[in-house]
Amino acid sequence: MTIGRDELLRIAGLAKLELDPTDTSLVDSLQSILEYVALLDEVDVSDVEPTNFGAPGFSRDREDEPRAGLTAEEALRNAPDGLEGQFRVPGVLDS
Amino acid sequence: MTDLTALSAAQLRRRLAAGETSAVEITRAHLDAVFARDKDLHSFLRVNPEAEDEAARADVILRTGGGGPLTGIPVAVKDNLATSDLETTCASRILRGFRPLRDATVVARLREAGAVVLGKTNLDEFSMGSSTESSSFGATRNPWNLEHVPGGSSGGSAAAVAARLAPLALGSDTGGSIRQPAAFCGVVGLKPTYGRVSRFGLVAYASSLDQVGPIARSVEDAADLLQAIAGDDELDSTCSDEPVQDYSAATRLGVEGLRVGMPREYFQEGLDPEVAAAVQSAAEELKRQGARLEDVSLPHTRYAIPTYYLVATAEASSNLSRYDAIRYGVRAPDSVRLDEMYRKSRGSGFGDEVQRRIMLGTYALSAGYYDQFYGKAQRVRTLLCNDFREVFDCGIDLLLTPPSPTPAFRLGEKSKDPLAMYLMDVYTVTANLAGLPGLVVPVGQTESGLPLAAQLLAGRFREDLLFRAGAAIEQAFPAGAPE
Numbered sequence: 025m026t027i028g029r030d031e032l033l034r035i036a037g038l039a040k041l042e043l044d045p046t047d048t049s050l051v052d053s054l055q056s057i058l059e060y061v062a063l064l065d066e067v068d069v070s071d072v073e074p075t076n077f078g079a080p081g082f083s084r085d086r087e088d089e090p091r092a093g094l095t096a097e098e099a100l101r102n103a104p105d106g107l108e109g110q111f112r113v114p115g116v117l118d119s
Numbered sequence: 120m121t122d123l124t125a126l127s128a129a130q131l132r133r134r135l136a137a138g139e140t141s142a143v144e145i146t147r148a149h150l151d152a153v154f155a156r157d158k159d160l161h162s163f164l165r166v167n168p169e170a171e172d173e174a175a176r177a178d179v180i181l182r183t184g185g186g187g188p189l190t191g192i193p194v195a196v197k198d199n200l201a202t203s204d205l206e207t208t209c210a211s212r213i214l215r216g217f218r219p220l221r222d223a224t225v226v227a228r229l230r231e232a233g234a235v236v237l238g239k240t241n242l243d244e245f246s247m248g249s250s251t252e253s254s255s256f257g258a259t260r261n262p263w264n265l266e267h268v269p270g271g272s273s274g275g276s277a278a279a280v281a282a283r284l285a286p287l288a289l290g291s292d293t294g295g296s297i298r299q300p301a302a303f304c305g306v307v308g309l310k311p312t313y314g315r316v317s318r319f320g321l322v323a324y325a326s327s328l329d330q331v332g333p334i335a336r337s338v339e340d341a342a343d344l345l346q347a348i349a350g351d352d353e354l355d356s357t358c359s360d361e362p363v364q365d366y367s368a369a370t371r372l373g374v375e376g377l378r379v380g381m382p383r384e385y386f387q388e389g390l391d392p393e394v395a396a397a398v399q400s401a402a403e404e405l406k407r408q409g410a411r412l413e414d415v416s417l418p419h420t421r422y423a424i425p426t427y428y429l430v431a432t433a434e435a436s437s438n439l440s441r442y443d444a445i446r447y448g449v450r451a452p453d454s455v456r457l458d459e460m461y462r463k464s465r466g467s468g469f470g471d472e473v474q475r476r477i478m479l480g481t482y483a484l485s486a487g488y489y490d491q492f493y494g495k496a497q498r499v500r501t502l503l504c505n506d507f508r509e510v511f512d513c514g515i516d517l518l519l520t521p522p523s524p525t526p527a528f529r530l531g532e533k534s535k536d537p538l539a540m541y542l543m544d545v546y547t548v549t550a551n552l553a554g555l556p557g558l559v560v561p562v563g564q565t566e567s568g569l570p571l572a573a574q575l576l577a578g579r580f581r582e583d584l585l586f587r588a589g590a591a592i593e594q595a596f597p598a599g600a601p602e
Contacts, residue, residue, distance in 0.1 A: 027482075032478075035478055035481050035482050035485065036462075036478065038481050038485060039436060039465075039477050039478060039481040040440075040443075040458070040461040040462050040465050041462060041465050041466050041469070041474055041477065041478070042462035042463050042465070042466030042467075043466065043474075044466075049471075050471070050474065050475060050478065053475055053537045053538070054475065054478060054479060054482070056537075056538050057428065057479060057537065057538055057541070058479075058482075060424075060425060060538055061425035061428065061429055061492065061496075062425075063421070063422065063425050064422055064425050064426065064429075064495050064496065064499055067419070067422055067495075067498075067499050067502065069495060069498035069499060069501075069502070072498040072499075072501050072502060073498070073501055074494060074497030074498050074500070074501060075497055075498075075500040075501045075504055075552075076327065076497060077327050077357075078313035078314065078326075078327040078328060078357070078551075078554040079312075079313045079314050079357075079359070079554040079579065084356050085356060086353055086356075094220065098220050099446070101218070101220065102216075102217050102218060102446070102447035102448075103445065103446055103447060104444055104445070104447075104448065104449065104450035105450065111445050111446060113445055113457050113460070114454050114455060114456055114457050114459070114460045115455065115456055115457065116456075116457045
C-alpha cells in the first residue's frame with residue numbers, strides 16, 4: 025500500500041490540517057507505519073467479534089434531568105474571539 | 120534538619136501527625152526544590168501559585184485533628200488533567216493559555232483529601248509519545264542521567280517524583296504512559312483497571328484505553344494515592360461502580376501461594392539482557408517469599424503494537440477534532456474563511472507527532488479503509504483480550520514481565536524514527552487494549568547507573584494483587600535515588 029501525494033492531501037483535508045507542502049517526512053513515516061501494521065494481515069479474524077470499548081458492561085447514562093450548565097460568560101472565557109455573548113468565527117458563506 | 124523532599128508521603132504524614140512539621144513547610148521545601156533543581160530537568164511546566172495557600176488550609180484541618188492520608192501532602196499533576204483556573208495545556212501550542220472552568224474529578228478528590236496541587240508536569244504533546252520529547256515546550260530529562268529521556272508520556276510526573284521535587288504525582292496511561300516513565304525513572308507507577316478511576320477532566324486521547332493513575336517512590340504511597348482517586352463518578356459514564364478495595368492493607372498481605380505467570384512472548388528477541396536479568400531477579404524474590412512461578416503464553420502479543428497504533432490513532436483523530444479554535448484554543452491569525460481558519464490553526468497549533476497520529480487515524484477510519492485497518496484492529500484486540508482471559512481463567516493470579524525492551528534511551532535517539540519509538544511500547548500496550556491494571560516497580564540499576572524495573576499485570580479490578588506482589592519485590596529492591 026502506497027500513500028501518494030493526492031491521498032495525503034485528501035486525508036489532510038478530512039483532518040482539517042494544513043500541511044507544509046515541502047515536508048516529505050510525514051508521508052515517509054506514514055508509509056513505514058502502514059507497512060508495519062500490515063502485520064495484522066496474517067491474523068484470521070473471520071469469526072472474531074470486534075472489541076469497541078476498554079471494558080464491557082458499565083457505560084451508563086444518568087437520568088435525563090435538567091441541570092445547570094455553563095453560563096455564556098463561562099463558555100466564552102477561553103474562546104479566541106467572542107462578541108455579545110457569542111462565539112465569533114470567520115465567514116462561512118461567500119458573500 | 121531533615122530534608123523534607125527526601126521523605127515519602129507516608130513518612131511526611133507521620134511527621135505531620137506528630138506535629139514535627141507543617142504542610143506549609145513541606146510545600147515550601149518542594150517548591151524550593153523545583154526552583155533550584157528543575158532548570159536542568161524541565162519536569163514542571165508551571166507551579167501552582169496557590170500551593171502555599173492550599174497547604175495553609177491543610178494545616179488548619181490537621182491542627183483540629185482532621186484530615187486523611189494525603190492531607191498536606193504535595194502532588195504534581197500531569198498537564199493533561201484539568202485544574203480549575205490553573206493553565207492546562209497538554210504541552211501543546213494549541214492549548215496555550217487554556218484555563219479550565221472545573222477540576223478533573225481526580226484533582227477534585229485530591230483537594231477534598233487535603234492534598235496540595237504543587238504544579239503541572241510536562242508530557243508528550245497530548246500524551247502522544249514515549250519520551251516526553253514531543254512536548255511543545257521542550258523535553259524533560261531523566262534525573263538519573265540528563266542525556267537520557269525520562270520516558271513518556273508522563274515523563275514530567277515520573278522525573279519530578281524521582282528527583283524529589285514531589286513525593287507523589289498523577290499521570291495518565293493510554294499505552295504505557297505511566298508505567299514506562301516510572302520504569303525509566305526508577306519509581307513506582309500504576310495504570311488502574313479501565314473504569315477504576317474517573318476520567319472526567321482528563322483530556323481525551325484514546326477513550327477506550329486512557330486511565331489516570333499514581334506515580335510514587337513506594338508501593339505504599341502509590342496505594343494511598345489510588346485509594347484517594349478511585350471509585351465511581353457520575354460525571355464519567357465509563358467509570359465503574361465496582362467497590363474499591365483497601366489497597367494499603369493489600370500491600371501488607373504478602374505473596375505466599377500466589378501463582379505468577381511469566382509470558383514467554385515477553386522475553387524474546389529485542390529484550391535488553393540487563394532488563395531481562397532484572398525481571399528474573401524480581402521473579403526469584405517473589406519465589407523466595409512463597410509465590411509459584413509458571414511459564415505461560417499470550418500468543419497474539421506480536422500483534423499488539425499494530426493493533427494499538429490503529430485503535431489509538433483512530434480514536435485520537437476523532438477526539439482531537441474538538442480543537443477548532445472556536446470555543447477554546449489558539450486561533451491562527453488572518454484567515455478569511457472558516458475552513459481556512461480550521462486548517463491553519465490546527466496545522467500551526469499541533470506538533471509533528473500529533474499531526475502524524477491524526478493523519479494515521481483519519482486514514483484508518485476513512486471510507487474504503489475502515490474494515491482493512493480499524494475494523495481489523497478491533498477484532499485482533501478481541502484476540503489479545505482472550506489471551507489474557509485464558510491465562511487468568513487457568514488460575515494464574517499475576518503476570519510478571521519487563522516494562523520496556525530497554526532502560527531509558529538517549530535524548531534524540533528515537534525521535535526521528537516514529538516506528539522505532541512505537542516499538543518501545545510493546546510490553547505495555549497490551550494492558551490498555553485488554554483494560555487490565557499494571558504496576559511497575561523498580562528493580563535496581565544497570566551497570567551504567569540507569570534504573571531497571573519489572574511490570575506486574577493482573578485481572579480486572581485486581582489492583583490488590585498488584586500491590587501485594589509490588590510490595591514483596593520492593594522489600595528486596597527499594598527505590599534508589601539519583602545523585
